[in-house]
Amino acid sequence: MQKLILILAAFFISPIVGLAQSKVWLDLDGVYWQKYGLETYGDVNSLFRGTVKSWLGLNMGKSWSMGLMGDYSSYRSQEQDFAVQFPVYAPARDENGNLVVTGYQSEIFQLARKNEGMSFGLFLRKDIALGQKTSLNLSFFGLGGGKQSGQFEVYPGALPSWSSYYPCLNCLSVVAGPFISDFEESTWRFGMELGFAYELKTWLSLGLRANALQFVKSSITPITNNPADSTWIPIYQLPYGDRHEFGSGVAREGVRFSVQFRPF
Secondary structure, eight states, X not given: OHHHHHHHHHHHHXXXXXXXXXXXXXXEEEEEEEEEOOGGGGGGGEEEEEEEEEEEXXXXXXXXXXXXXXXXXXXXXXXXXXXXXXXXXXXXXXXXXXXXXXXXXXXXXXEEEEEEEEEEEEEEEEEEEOSSSEEEEXXXXXXXXXXXEEEEEEEOOBOXXXXXXXXXXXXXXXXXXXXXXXXXXXXXXXXXXXXXXXXXXXXXXXXXXXXXXXXXXXXXXXXXXXXXXXXXXXXXXXXXXXXXXXXXXXXXXXXXXXXXEOOO
């Protein structure tokens, strides 16, 4: 999919590059944050997100520009907790020596999702002058990412006692974790970014940028033939499938610092 985007971009932009008399510019921005969200395993379960975006633009005159963009993102986010049913066995076996199930008990497991990858796309930007050296810019973009391999991390935490589920005097009451389940994620994003820039030099500007509004469609599918998959949780209990998000991306990505170069 990235190759298709690049081919289309070259087809539409190449004639414009030949005719344009405006400047080419390069914009880089990024952010990184980290916090603690999963208490079960303490510092091991820190949540984080890092994003770096690059914009290669061509001024089209009258404060408009267009070009190619790339996005590299790395994240570890907390998913919604889910319950797992465990059978409760009677202390004594039946006359055939089999375990007797007397009921079921639910335990709440914590879940984290981790992934990283690249996306590529196109953008159209409008610059609005505020002063002699300050300006606002609105960037309308579309990004597509191919299949990127990620992981679900299942944290069972501490169970009350394994003797409640299986009569084993020597079993531990803490399940070692996390259990890992691999998946593939593909994402499409369309939206608008709002930025502020201050011109330090004729060839250099610094600024801030944030994702004001975006629509995100992501598809998460399990990798069922991976022999290293250690998750004994049934796949249907993990949050696979399509996801749709609409709204501001500030809460997830934060405000990014940007540097713009205009060498030509």
